[in-house]
Amino acid sequence: MSVAKRLDPESERRDFIPVAEPSLGEREVELVTDAVRSGWVSSIGAYVTAFEAELASRCGVDHAVATSNGTTALHLALAVAGIGPGDEVIVPSLTFVATAAAVRYVGASPVFAESDPSHWCIDPEDVARRITPRTRAIVAVDLYGHPADMDALGELAAGHDLVVVEDAAEALGAVYRGRPAGGLGRLGVLSFYGNKLITTGEGGALLVDDPALLARARLLRDHAMDPDRRYWHGEIGFNYRITNMQAALGVAQLERLDEFLRRKREIAAVYRAGLQDVPGVTLQSEADWAKSSWWMTTLRIDAAHGVDREEVAAQLRADGVDSRPAFVPIHLLPHLRQDGSLPVAEAVGREGLSLPSSTSLTDAELEHVIGSVRRAVTRG
Numbered sequence: 001m002s003v004a005k006r007l008d009p010e011s012e013r014r015d016f017i018p019v020a021e022p023s024l025g026e027r028e029v030e031l032v033t034d035a036v037r038s039g040w041v042s043s044i045g046a047y048v049t050a051f052e053a054e055l056a057s058r059c060g061v062d063h064a065v066a067t068s069n070g071t072t073a074l075h076l077a078l079a080v081a082g083i084g085p086g087d088e089v090i091v092p093s094l095t096f097v098a099t100a101a102a103v104r105y106v107g108a109s110p111v112f113a114e115s116d117p118s119h120w121c122i123d124p125e126d127v128a129r130r131i132t133p134r135t136r137a138i139v140a141v142d143l144y145g146h147p148a149d150m151d152a153l154g155e156l157a158a159g160h161d162l163v164v165v166e167d168a169a170e171a172l173g174a175v176y177r178g179r180p181a182g183g184l185g186r187l188g189v190l191s192f193y194g195n196k197l198i199t200t201g202e203g204g205a206l207l208v209d210d211p212a213l214l215a216r217a218r219l220l221r222d223h224a225m226d227p228d229r230r231y232w233h234g235e236i237g238f239n240y241r242i243t244n245m246q247a248a249l250g251v252a253q254l255e256r257l258d259e260f261l262r263r264k265r266e267i268a269a270v271y272r273a274g275l276q277d278v279p280g281v282t283l284q285s286e287a288d289w290a291k292s293s294w295w296m297t298t299l300r301i302d303a304a305h306g307v308d309r310e311e312v313a314a315q316l317r318a319d320g321v322d323s324r325p326a327f328v329p330i331h332l333l334p335h336l337r338q339d340g341s342l343p344v345a346e347a348v349g350r351e352g353l354s355l356p357s358s359t360s361l362t363d364a365e366l367e368h369v370i371g372s373v374r375r376a377v378t379r380g
């Protein structure tokens with residue numbers, strides 16, 4: 001179907017089009033109100049239990065442990081996996097900084113790996129080159145919603161006795177070789193920040209099958225208080241709990257996840273069709289074994305064609321369209337610097353631009369964004 005035929009140019013267009021915004025409706029108001037009226041506003045309550053059960057089922061795992069945000073879920077994942085000082089954890093450089101920060105929280109050292117040139121997730125061949133006797137884990141990130149090549153990473157991990165953590169913060173609802181993202185490693189992590197596939201305001205979850213890891217995650221999430229002996233804490237724990245009010249929002253949002261995923265996929269397809277003939281512009285590719293959540297449609301703008309990413313962002317801004325640069329590869333940040341170059345991660349970091357990708361975008365808004373990118377690039 002052509003873009004022109006599918007888009008409805010008569011639909012509304014706002015003066016300012018945000019890069020991301022949550023979609024919150026009456027059902028969300030209803031369930032959060034119910035949580036407030038029930039009096040169960042802290043971390044005990046029926047919505048927390050229901051939210052965890054539904055998340056586990058959506059991600060094909062036995063259990064979900066809801067947390068205060070995705071970063072605390074990542075910290076919990078590495079803590080329950082027993083990663084600590086002296087250990088190395090291989091992570092992609094091209095990701096949000098929380099992936100590496102969590103490695104530092106447990107006292108381990110992040111080792112940054114290169115990205116695949118087409119889907120931009122961690123490159124398993126480069127991971128293999130970076131394994132040392134100190135390597136204990138790999139954190140794979142499903143970047144912008146595209147699943148990492150988890151089978152290749154799983155094979156490497158099995159050969160070296162490593163734990164694989166899947167950072168699926170951006171990928172709830174994505175699919176890898178027929179299996180749901182989030183449940184593909186020994187431990188998985190989700191985020192429910194306001195710009196994510198579903199939101200709880202702030203929030204996250206740890207996904208796990210192993211009952212021993214589950215028990216440790218629950219223990220550490222709740223101050224390491226002995227479940228059978230009140231105020232007995234055998235070690236230092238955290239308060240990483242989610243509230244029942246947030247979980248109520250999450251339950252309502254999960255009811256709409258399939259609708260959100262459909263629209264995200266549609267938005268990416270419209271951008272792809274509308275920009276495919278523009279020289280120097282390429283979208284993140286979707287591998288034939290993957291179904292991305294299309295959390296954020298992100299493109300690369302090759303400056304060799306005369307216009308760079310900043311100029312396109314400036315044109316978008318002038319046209320009332322928000323955008324986001326790609327993540328700065330973490331090995332370039334001063335306090336986490338790693339010697340040696342990672343050319344793919346650096347190129348995507350330099351050239352990448354995320355376009356507005358909210359499920360609430362109207363067809364007229366999509367058309368306007370495409371027109372603005374085209375104007376910027378053809379001007380160069």
Ligand SMILES: Cc1ncc(COP(=O)(O)O)c(C=O)c1O
Binds near residue numbers: 204
């Ligand atoms: C890949 C990735 N990991 C971790 C996080 C951290 O999640 P949160 O913001 O909920 O702490 C985010 C997003 O914010 C992310 O994009």
